[in-house]
Amino acid sequence: MNNSNKNNMTIHLKVWRQASNKEKGKMESYTLSDVSPDMSFLEMLDQLNLKLMKEKIEPVSFDHDCREGICGMCSLMINGHAHGPQLLTTTCQLHMREYKDGDEIVIEPWRSRAFPVVKDLVVDRSAFDKIMAAGGFVSVNTGSAPDANGTAIAKVVADEAMDAAQCIGCGACVAACENGSAMLFVAAKVSQLSLLPQGQPEAASRVKSMVAKMDEMGFGNCTNHSECMAACPKGISVEHIARMNRDFLKSSLLQ
Amino acid sequence: MSSETGDAAPSGPKFSFLILQTSVGRKYLVAITGLLSCGFLLGHLAGNLLLLMGPDSFNSYAHKLTSTSLIYVAEAILGVIFLVHLGLALKLNWENKMARPQKYVKKKTFGPGENIFSSTMPYTGIAILVFLVLHLTQFKFGSVYMTQVEGVEMRDVYRTVIEFFKNIWSLVWYCVAMSLLAMHLAHGVQSSFQSLGIRSKQIGQWLKCGSRIFAFGVPAGFIFLSIWCHLQ
Ligand code: FES
Numbered sequence: 132m133n134n135s136n137k138n139n140m141t142i143h144l145k146v147w148r149q150a151s152n153k154e155k156g157k158m159e160s161y162t163l164s165d166v167s168p169d170m171s172f173l174e175m176l177d178q179l180n181l182k183l184m185k186e187k188i189e190p191v192s193f194d195h196d197c198r199e200g201i202c203g204m205c206s207l208m209i210n211g212h213a214h215g216p217q218l219l220t221t222t223c224q225l226h227m228r229e230y231k232d233g234d235e236i237v238i239e240p241w242r243s244r245a246f247p248v249v250k251d252l253v254v255d256r257s258a259f260d261k262i263m264a265a266g267g268f269v270s271v272n273t274g275s276a277p278d279a280n281g282t283a284i285a286k287v288v289a290d291e292a293m294d295a296a297q298c299i300g301c302g303a304c305v306a307a308c309e310n311g312s313a314m315l316f317v318a319a320k321v322s323q324l325s326l327l328p329q330g331q332p333e334a335a336s337r338v339k340s341m342v343a344k345m346d347e348m349g350f351g352n353c354t355n356h357s358e359c360m361a362a363c364p365k366g367i368s369v370e371h372i373a374r375m376n377r378d379f380l381k382s383s384l385l386q
Numbered sequence: 387m388s389s390e391t392g393d394a395a396p397s398g399p400k401f402s403f404l405i406l407q408t409s410v411g412r413k414y415l416v417a418i419t420g421l422l423s424c425g426f427l428l429g430h431l432a433g434n435l436l437l438l439m440g441p442d443s444f445n446s447y448a449h450k451l452t453s454t455s456l457i458y459v460a461e462a463i464l465g466v467i468f469l470v471h472l473g474l475a476l477k478l479n480w481e482n483k484m485a486r487p488q489k490y491v492k493k494k495t496f497g498p499g500e501n502i503f504s505s506t507m508p509y510t511g512i513a514i515l516v517f518l519v520l521h522l523t524q525f526k527f528g529s530v531y532m533t534q535v536e537g538v539e540m541r542d543v544y545r546t547v548i549e550f551f552k553n554i555w556s557l558v559w560y561c562v563a564m565s566l567l568a569m570h571l572a573h574g575v576q577s578s579f580q581s582l583g584i585r586s587k588q589i590g591q592w593l594k595c596g597s598r599i600f601a602f603g604v605p606a607g608f609i610f611l612s613i614w615c616h617l618q
Contacts, residue, residue: 145491147491158491208490208492208493210492210494211490211492211493211494212494212496237491237492239490239491239492242486242488242489242490243485243486244484244485244486244487245485307497309482309486309493309495310482310485310486311482311485311486312482312485342408342409342410343408345409346408346409349484349485350409350485351481351482351484351485351486352409352412352413352478352481352482352485353409353413353581354478354482354504354507354577355499355504355573355576355577355580355581356495356497356499356500356504356505357497357498357499357500358495358496358497358499358500359497360497360498361496361497361498362497369499369580370585370586370587370590372580373579373580373583373584373585373586374583374586375410375583376410376413376414376580376581376582376583377582377583377584378583379408379410379411379583380414380582380583383405383411
C-alpha cells in the first residue's frame with residue numbers, strides 16, 4: 132500500500148475510540164497521508180491501523196467480513212451518513228475516490244441503546260438475532276424435499292418477497308433513524324417470510340412475537356420519517372413497514 | 387434457529403388490550419385519535435361556515451348544538467381522544483429519546499419523509515394544545531352576550547366571535563396557530579395511514595396527496611373565516 136502516486140490524498144480522520152463498554156469513549160483525530168483513491172474505505176482504515184501499530188497505538192476496531200456488500204457485518208456512521216454518503220452502498224463497497232485531498236471524515240459507531248458499543252466502532256447487534264429467533268423462521272416438515280415448482284407463487288409476490296429478503300441485517304436503519312427504531316429491519320424480515328406460502332403457518336404469531344421482541348430490546352418507535360429507507364444499503368422500502376403494521380393489526384384482531 | 391422452539395408454531399402474545407403495550411399498537415392509537423380529531427376539525431369547520439350566513443343562522447346552530455345533553459357526551463369523548471393522542475405521543479417521544487442515549491457527533495438527515503413538518507411534530511403539537519386551551523377560554527368560556535332568534539332566548543356567540551377577530555392581534559395569533567396546525571397535519575395525516583398499514587404501493591401517492599390537501603385546506607378554511615370576521 133506504499134506505492135505513492137500523485138493522486139494520493141491526505142485525509143483527516145476523527146474516530147470514536149472506546150476501550151470497552153465499561154469505559155467512556157471520545158473522538159480522536161488522526162491524519163493519514165498517501166491514501167489512494169482506489170482504496171476501499173475499509174482498506175483506508177486498515178492503512179490507519181498499520182500506521183497506529185507502528186506507532187504502538189492500539190488499532191481501531193471495526194466490524195467487517197465479506198467486504199462484498201452481502202454479509203451485513205460492516206457498519207460505521209461516516210460524516211453523519213450510515214454506510215457513508217453513497218446511496219445503496221455498504222461501507223465496505225465505499226471507495227476513497229468519493230473524497231478529496233484534505234477532507235475531514237468523522238467516523239462513529241451505530242448509536243442505539245439496543246446496540247451497545249463493544250469496542251471503538253464495533254457494536255453488539257445481537258438484538259437483531261434475538262428478534263429473528265423470536266419468529267424469523269419457517270417450519271419445514273422432514274421427509275423428502277418437495278418439488279421446487281410444486282407451489283405456485285405469483286411473480287409480483289415473489290418479487291416483493293425478494294425485495295424484502297435483500298435485508299442483510301446491518302443495522303443501518305436503526306443507526307440512521309432518529310428514534311433508533313428497528314421497524315424497517317423487522318418489517319423486511321416479516322414481509323420476506325409472510326408474503327410466501329411457506330411462511331403462512333406462523334404468519335400471525337410471527338409478526339406479534341417479532342414486534343414484542345423488538346420492543347423488549349429497547350429500540351425506539353417509528354415516526355415515519357423514512358430515514359431508514361434512505362440509509363438502507365439494499366433500498367428496502369418503508370412500504371414493508373406499512374405491511375407489517377397491517378399484518379400486526381390483522382393478527383391481533385383475528386387470532 | 388427453529389430448533390430452539392421445537393414445536394411448529396411459536397406462540398405470540400394473544401390479542402387483548404395487550405396490543406396497546408406494544409409500540410405498534412400505541413402508534414395505532416395515536417393514528418386513530420389523530421384521524422378522529424381531524425374528523426372533529428372538519429365538522430367544526432362546516433359549522434363555522436354558518437358564520438357566513440349571518441348571526442341568526444350561526445347562533446341557532448350553536449344553540450341547537452349546546453342545548454342537547456348529548457353535547458356533554460361528545461365533549462367527554464373529544465376530551466378523551468385529545469388526551470390519549472397527547473399522552474401517547476409524549477410517551478412515544480420520550481421512549482424515542484431514550485432509545486439513543488449517546489448522540490452522534492455528526493448526523494445528517496435525508497429521509498424522504500424528513501422535513502420541517504415531521505421534525506417539528508412535538509412542538510407543533512404542544513402549540514396546538516396551548517391554542518386549544520386559549521381557544522376554549524376565548525369562545526366557549528368567553529364573553530357571553532344574549533340575543534333572541536325567532537323569540538327564543540340564546541347566546542349571541544356570533545358577536546363574541548366577531549368581537550374577538552376585530553382585534554388584529556387576536557387575528558394574527560389565530561392565523562399563526564392555524565399555520566402550526568397545518569404543519570402538524572401535513573406530517574400527521576399521511577403518517578397515520580402508514581402507521582395503520584393502510585398505505586400501499588398502489589394508493590401511496592393518492593393518500594399522500596389527499597392528506598396534504600386536507601392538512602392545508604382545513605386550516606386555510608379556518609383562516610379564511612377569521613379574516614372574514616375581521617372585515618365585518
Ligand atoms: S463487510 Fe460484508 S457487507 Fe460489508
